[in-house]
Amino acid sequence: MTHQHTVLCGELRGYLSDYLDGAVQEAVCREIEKHLAECPDCRVQVDTLKKTITLYRLAPREEVPAETHVRLWKVLELEMSH
Amino acid sequence: MDTDIAWVHAAQRGDTRAFAQLVERYESRVYNLALKMLRDPQDAEDVLQETFLSVFRHLNDFHGDATFSTWLYRIATNAALMKLRARKPPPLSLDAPAESEEANALPREVADWGIMPEEALLNDEVRAQMDAAMDALPESLRMVFVLRDVEGLSVQETAEVLGISVPNVKTRLHRARLALRNQLAAYFARAGEKSKP
Numbered sequence: 079m080t081h082q083h084t085v086l087c088g089e090l091r092g093y094l095s096d097y098l099d100g101a102v103q104e105a106v107c108r109e110i111e112k113h114l115a116e117c118p119d120c121r122v123q124v125d126t127l128k129k130t131i132t133l134y135r136l137a138p139r140e141e142v143p144a145e146t147h148v149r150l151w152k153v154l155e156l157e158m159s160h
Numbered sequence: 161m162d163t164d165i166a167w168v169h170a171a172q173r174g175d176t177r178a179f180a181q182l183v184e185r186y187e188s189r190v191y192n193l194a195l196k197m198l199r200d201p202q203d204a205e206d207v208l209q210e211t212f213l214s215v216f217r218h219l220n221d222f223h224g225d226a227t228f229s230t231w232l233y234r235i236a237t238n239a240a241l242m243k244l245r246a247r248k249p250p251p252l253s254l255d256a257p258a259e260s261e262e263a264n265a266l267p268r269e270v271a272d273w274g275i276m277p278e279e280a281l282l283n284d285e286v287r288a289q290m291d292a293a294m295d296a297l298p299e300s301l302r303m304v305f306v307l308r309d310v311e312g313l314s315v316q317e318t319a320e321v322l323g324i325s326v327p328n329v330k331t332r333l334h335r336a337r338l339a340l341r342n343q344l345a346a347y348f349a350r351a352g353e354k355s356k357p
Contacts, residue, residue, distance in 0.1 A: 095334040099315070125274025129281070130341040131309050134294075136278050137287060139192045146205045147187065153209050154183070157216055158176055 087113075087120055098128055164228040172219050179219075183212055186229070189311065190236045196306045197240040199295055207243060211236040226320055233313065234321045237303065244299055273348040286347075293343035297336055304329055305336035 090110055096102045097110050114121045164185070170178035187208065194207035214235050222231055273281065294302060307318045308329070319329045 095330065095337060101315075122272075122274055126345055127274075127337055127341050129274045129276070129278075130337060130344055132278055133281060133286070133290060133344075134305075134310050134340070135312070136282060137290060139188055140195055142188050142191045142208075143201070143205075146191070146201075146208065149205065150183075150187065150209055150212065154212060154216065157213055158179075 087117060090114075090120055091123070094124065094127055098124070098131065165224065168219065168222060168224075168228055172222075179216060182215070182228070186232055187212075190232070193233070193236055193306060193311060194240050196294060196310060197237075197299070197303060198243055203240075203243050207236060207239045210239040214239070227317075230313070230317045230320055233307065233311070233317075237307070237321050240303075273345075286344075289344060289347045290340075293340045296343065297339055301332050301336040301339065304332040305340070308333050309337070 090097075090113055093102055093106060093110060097107065102110070114124060164182065167178040167181045171182065190211050191204055191208050194204035194211075195201065198204055198207065211232070215232060218235075222228065226234075294305075297305065303322060304318060307313045307321055308315060313321065315326055315329050315333070318333075319326045322329070324332075
């Protein structure tokens with residue numbers, strides 16, 4: 079059976095970020111979740127958006143290069159000695 | 161964090177070891193924030209130095225109206241903005257009108273990477289794609305995304321750091337997320353095509 083796009087698909091997209099941040103009212107949240115259970119396209123939109131945020135959140139930080147750290151402290155110690 | 165305030169108070173009284181603790185706690189965050197915003201290690205190092213010099217010089221101006229980290233991020237973000245402005249005039253305005261709305265065009269590929277475990281996705285190739293997607297973001301969106309989603313500031317704190325409204329942060333954040341997601345979706349769709357027999 080082909081999924082039919084509904085008005086909710088469009089409406090949902092305006093709420094996606096707030097929904098992922100847990101910043102929508104409970105009633106709106108229930109509506110969204112009901113829609114997601116029935117609409118595979120919107121579910122993919124939510125899953126991929128959520129995964130994108132998670133990937134950036136989990137990507138390890140770059141280490142501060144040792145020489146950068148040393149130069150930072152040279153500058154700060156000079157400042158402190160004034 | 162509570163210890164931040166204790167260290168700040170001690171540093172304000174001249175305790176350089178307490179100041180060193182603050183530097184140690186935030187050095188990596190400031191460096192990474194600058195690196196993500198500026199995409200250049202030398203510029204990131206300059207921002208790192210300017211930020212902590214400014215923090216040291218203005219410690220007594222910190223009265224605890226915001227958290228120490230929000231205050232620090234504001235200094236670091238301003239330093240990064242100065243670099244960006246120096247790099248390519250005309251100056252960047254955080255309140256500039258919205259950039260092109262290609263971000264709202266949803267890719268047609270219905271890929272299942274959204275439900276794959278992060279460990280399976282976070283390899284070197286995907287990280288390179290993530291960096292490229294971040295590079296392609298307009299700075300005004302990138303800053304909001306880095307502060308909110310990478311550094312984990314709240315929407316309110318992000319607004320305070322950037323001096324823009326909460327609705328503005330939300331709008332920019334949503335655009336940034338969609339743009340990054342669409343870039344990654346396009347990559348995963350290409351990768352999926354390649355792996356087909």
